Amino acid sequence: MSAKLSVLIVDDNRTNLALMDMLVRKLPDCVTQLQTDPQLLLADLGRLDYDVAVLAARMAPLDGITLAGRLKADQRFRDKPILLAADDPDGGMRARALAAGIEEVLEKPINPVEFRARIQSFARPRPQASPWDEPYTAPADVMAHEDEYVSTLVKVAGCRDRESPQHSQRVARYCAILAHNLGLPEEFCRDILHAAPLHDIGKAGLSDALLRKPGLLSPEERREMEEHTRIGHAMLKGSRSRVFRMAAEIALTHHERWNGSGYPQRLRAEQIPLSGRIAAVADVFDALTSLRAYKTAWSIANAFTYLHDNAGEQFDPACVAAFENGREEIAAVMLAMPDPDDGTADAA
Numbered sequence: 257m258s259a260k261l262s263v264l265i266v267d268d269n270r271t272n273l274a275l276m277d278m279l280v281r282k283l284p285d286c287v288t289q290l291q292t293d294p295q296l297l298l299a300d301l302g303r304l305d306y307d308v309a310v311l312a313a314r315m316a317p318l319d320g321i322t323l324a325g326r327l328k329a330d331q332r333f334r335d336k337p338i339l340l341a342a343d344d345p346d347g348g349m350r351a352r353a354l355a356a357g358i359e360e361v362l363e364k365p366i367n368p369v370e371f372r373a374r375i376q377s378f379a380r381p382r383p384q385a386s387p388w389d390e391p392y393t394a395p396a397d398v399m400a401h402e403d404e405y406v407s408t409l410v411k412v413a414g415c416r417d418r419e420s421p422q423h424s425q426r427v428a429r430y431c432a433i434l435a436h437n438l439g440l441p442e443e444f445c446r447d448i449l450h451a452a453p454l455h456d457i458g459k460a461g462l463s464d465a466l467l468r469k470p471g472l473l474s475p476e477e478r479r480e481m482e483e484h485t486r487i488g489h490a491m492l493k494g495s496r497s498r499v500f501r502m503a504a505e506i507a508l509t510h511h512e513r514w515n516g517s518g519y520p521q522r523l524r525a526e527q528i529p530l531s532g533r534i535a536a537v538a539d540v541f542d543a544l545t546s547l548r549a550y551k552t553a554w555s556i557a558n559a560f561t562y563l564h565d566n567a568g569e570q571f572d573p574a575c576v577a578a579f580e581n582g583r584e585e586i587a588a589v590m591l592a593m594p595d596p597d598d599g600t601a602d603a604a
């Protein structure tokens with residue numbers, strides 16, 4: 257961080273933009289960067305640098321929560337605080353903002369005293385010695401063992417879950433292939449490979465009666481089952497490890513749907529973190545191509561057709577396209593990692 261705190265302010269209403277600019281510039285050691293067009297900001301993301309961002313919630317063509325999600329998806333900005341300035345924010349908006357990684361929601365019209373206090377709280381010098389204040393990258397020897405920690409947790413959770421032990425590992429491989437085909441940085445691809453196996457760990461917090469019930473679930477049981485997303489997130493959140501932070505994000509969001517009909521928060525499109533959108537494609541593909549107590553294993557061709565037909569509804573279309581581009585590698589993973597004696601390899 258430079259000596260001065262650089263505050264990025266994005267609002268397509270020029271009056272609001274000028275007001276927030278004036279309030280920030282009155283603070284000592286703060287400079288502003290102003291933008292009225294969120295898409296222009298994203299178009300030049302490579303050159304963007306800031307310490308704190310203030311985003312208007314309602315903007316066209318990209319709202320503040322969506323923009324926050326795009327910024328937080330970039331490794332460089334993942335730990336930079338974002339304040340959302342919203343007219344009349346309700347509980348739903350606050351939940352979506354929280355899920356997008358936004359630190360604070362401020363109500364419009366902006367209260368100058370509160371606004372300056374929030375900005376100043378981010379400007380306050382932090383103790384140099386605390387590792388909690390910096391984006392955490394585990395030392396190489398710890399990172400080398402992160403996959404061991406993950407696979408131990410997966411084994412513990414697998415003792416109770418009726419899912420096959422190979423499911424979580426195949427999903428992780430599919431996620432890494434998809435992320436790679438999206439052109440995401442190697443660091444992201446490696447993180448998702450290690451984080452994705454934990455997507456269903458919250459099932460360890462559900463009752464045996466529910467997990468082991470043969471056949472279909474009643475509506476009430478299904479609602480109970482859906483809680484595995486929040487339980488998994490609660491188990492994994494707050495870690496200093498990048499992998500575990502991503503795992504928490506995936507646990508919470510891998511059942512969200514692009515059209516907003518998923519659970520648990522009914523997030524829509526880019527409100528869903530990228531890791532969750534990727535895991536959704538991989539998880540459903542693996543469920544379709546696996547034998548379950550209530551269904552036969554689909555062929556690879558039929559599973560790809562399902563993904564294609566539901567791109568833009570259930571799934572992020574860009575993720576489906578990237579997954580389709582990895583078809584050969586995906587088939588190879590599927591053949592190399594079959595469920596024990598269940599015919600998965602035959603389904604290929």
Ligand SMILES: [Fe+2]
Binds near residue numbers: 455456484510511
């Ligand atoms: Fe799940």
Ligand SMILES: [Fe+2]
Binds near residue numbers: 427
């Ligand atoms: Fe799963």
